[in-house]
Amino acid sequence: MRAPPTCLLSQRILQGAVIRSRAVCHAVAAEEVFMQGEADKVFMTIALDEARQGAANGEVPVGAVLVRDSNILVRAHNLVEQHGDPTAHAEMVVIRQAAAQGLGRWDLQEATLYVTLEPCAMCAGAILISRVGTVVYGARSTLLGADGTWMQLFPCQHDSESSAGSGEVLWPGKPHPFHPSLQVRRGVLAEESGALMKDFFRARRIENDGRSLDAASTGPADNLSATDLGMPET
Numbered sequence: 001m002r003a004p005p006t007c008l009l010s011q012r013i014l015q016g017a018v019i020r021s022r023a024v025c026h027a028v029a030a031e032e033v034f035m036q037g038e039a040d041k042v043f044m045t046i047a048l049d050e051a052r053q054g055a056a057n058g059e060v061p062v063g064a065v066l067v068r069d070s071n072i073l074v075r076a077h078n079l080v081e082q083h084g085d086p087t088a089h090a091e092m093v094v095i096r097q098a099a100a101q102g103l104g105r106w107d108l109q110e111a112t113l114y115v116t117l118e119p120c121a122m123c124a125g126a127i128l129i130s131r132v133g134t135v136v137y138g139a140r141s142t143l144l145g146a147d148g149t150w151m152q153l154f155p156c157q158h159d160s161e162s163s164a165g166s167g168e169v170l171w172p173g174k175p176h177p178f179h180p181s182l183q184v185r186r187g188v189l190a191e192e193s194g195a196l197m198k199d200f201f202r203a204r205r206i207e208n209d210g211r212s213l214d215a216a217s218t219g220p221a222d223n224l225s226a227t228d229l230g231m232p233e234t
């Protein structure tokens, strides 16, 4: 059998090298995605610990962690009841604390915010205005969520069935003028986060039912159920 001409041989060698190079790139990308997923779980677990601490203090169990370069800058849970401040959601608390502690500029573009529940409109606004680079959240909040449940303030991924094409990241309206590059990862440890919310509101409901039997008065906040916050009743 005659050997292929030299130019054809080098072409084949080159093609083989390109294929191997692509395979290595895919493997590296897959490993990066895996490592990112593992890191997300670690930080979300810490956010869940915060949420549990909040629940122990009578707060709606939502926790948040602000991370930069794999270091935790701030961690917090809801402080609405403790501070008597309806804006003291976990995301607002960590953003404010990061700014107050002088951990850098108020611009948090290099930071990742982990939060156990889909942010509400107020917190989504704070995330955009402070230019948090990436937000990672757990369970959906089907009543108050601002990532597509009640409203859509974050960029979303078009599904493959969409006429806009597969995998295209789009903002539902115009890109946010201050922060058009926000990254969002969804559903990290969502089951644990959702279970925490359901347990909390179930316990609160039982407590309120007991109070009702004792003819005690309850405020509007005490009457909130899991359904009120978008969590399915079980």
Ligand SMILES: [Zn+2]
Residues within 6 Å of the ligand: 089, 091, 119, 120, 121, 122, 123, 124
């Ligand atoms: Zn909020």
